[in-house]
Amino acid sequence: MRLGIGTNGTTRAQIRANANVNAIGQFYGTVQELRAVLGPR
Numbered sequence: 001m002r003l004g005i006g007t008n009g010t011t012r013a014q015i016r017a018n019a020n021v022n023a024i025g026q027f028y029g030t031v032q033e034l035r036a037v038l039g040p041r
Helices: 012-017 031-038
Strands: 002-006 020-024
Touching: none
Parallel strands: none
Antiparallel strands: 002 020
């Protein structure tokens, strides 16, 4: 899995308001197993 942080803006307030987290990866298992891993705890 790869995690990244993206921002957009020129001022501190704009950057904080537009920050986001990106995740990309592969999971080898069933959809149900993935949902169990990513689900609320």
